[in-house]
Amino acid sequence: DQQVKQNSPSLSVQEGRISILNCDYTNSMFDYFLWYKKYPAEGPTFLISISSIKDKNEDGRFTVFLNKSAKHLSLHIVPSQPGDSAVYFCAAWGHNNNDMRFGAGTRLTVKP
Amino acid sequence: ETGVTQSPTHLIKTRGQQVTLRCSSQSGHNTVSWYQQALGQGPQFIFQYYREEENGRGNFPPRFSGLQFPNYSSELNVNALELDDSALYLCASSSGLAGGSSGNEQFFGPGTRLTVL
Numbered sequence: 001d002q003q004v005k006q007n008s009p010s011l012s013v014q015e016g017r018i019s020i021l022n023c024d025y026t027n028s029m030f031d032y033f034l035w036y037k038k039y040p041a042e043g044p045t046f047l048i049s050i051s052s053i054k055d056k057n058e059d060g061r062f063t064v065f066l067n068k069s070a071k072h073l074s075l076h077i078v079p080s081q082p083g084d085s086a087v088y089f090c091a092a093w094g095h096n097n098n099d100m101r102f103g104a105g106t107r108l109t110v111k112p
Numbered sequence: 113e114t115g116v117t118q119s120p121t122h123l124i125k126t127r128g129q130q131v132t133l134r135c136s137s138q139s140g141h142n143t144v145s146w147y148q149q150a151l152g153q154g155p156q157f158i159f160q161y162y163r164e165e166e167n168g169r170g171n172f173p174p175r176f177s178g179l180q181f182p183n184y185s186s187e188l189n190v191n192a193l194e195l196d197d198s199a200l201y202l203c204a205s206s207s208g209l210a211g212g213s214s215g216n217e218q219f220f221g222p223g224t225r226l227t228v229l
Contacts, residue, residue: 004154036220043116043202043220044155089154099170100145100218102154 003027004092006103014111019077021106023090026071030092030101035064035075038087038105047088048075080110114139116205116221124227125193133188133224135203143167143209144186145218146178147202155202161186162209190226198228 005024013019021035031052036044050057050064050073057064063076077084090103117136125131137144143162147155157170161180175191184205190197204218 006154009152041222043204043222045220046217091154099157099160099168102147102156104152104154 002104003030004090004101004103006088006090006106008106009104010107010109012109012111013080015082016079019075019080019084019108019110021075021077021088021090021108023073023075023103024071025073025092025101027092027094027101028071029094032093033064033066033073034091034093034100035062036089036091036102037084038089044089077108080108082110082112084108085110116203116219118201118203118221118224120224121222122225122227124229126229127193127195129193129228130189130191131193131226133190133201133203133226135186135188135205135221137184137186137203137205138219141205141207141219142184143206144180144184145204145206146186146188147204148172148197149200149202149223150196151199158188160209167209193228195228198226200225 034049035047037047038044048059048062050066066073087105087107089105092101119134145160146158149155158172159169160167164180177189180186200223202223204220206218
């Protein structure tokens with residue numbers, strides 16, 4: 001069951017512009033959300049997270065927004081850099097769960 | 113500090129065979145989780161081991177089994193391999209149970225690419 005969905009398999013943006021990656025979820029028990037970045041031949045690396053008690057978390061060029069009523073979160077990267085080109089996974093934890101649910105990923109390409 | 117390592121990098125098996133994948137957790141980490149990532153999909157949770165005991169399991173059949181050793185390294189065993197078991201198998205370690213806002217971030221290894229013919 002796809003409890004975490006990333007409906008855009010790919011996204012291409014110009015260097016210096018904003019990248020917006022979207023994620024939707026169906027399980028209202030999820031209370032902690034994460035974004036991971038994955039380069040080829042490497043494991044996913046943690047990027048940024050947000051608790052369900054917040055609606056925004058910022059870390060440098062990366063900001064995650066959470067809209068609980070819409071069960072939607074997004075990752076904004078500003079400004080985008082070619083080194084940001086990777087697959088981005090949205091993931092969610094439920095309270096009392098040890099089972100992290102991932103979306104299918106969005107491949108971001110930042111063109112110079 | 114050594115990160116999470118996995119072996120082998122890739123391997124090819126035939127249907128019906130058995131396979132063992134290995135994971136060395138990051139120094140100081142006592143929790144290991146295993147994930148299966150099929151082509152074009154996100155990682156799917158298989159199970160988690162905490163201090164040598166299984167602590168949670170995803171929707172995978174019993175032919176997927178695991179072990180965690182006293183040094184917190186771990187093995188994933190898959191019996192009676194099926195074609196659909198072809199995937200990237202990821203191991204992630206954390207210092208303590210990873211979950212929710214525990215703050216125990218998971219660190220992933222590079223994965224083992226398993227192909228079942």
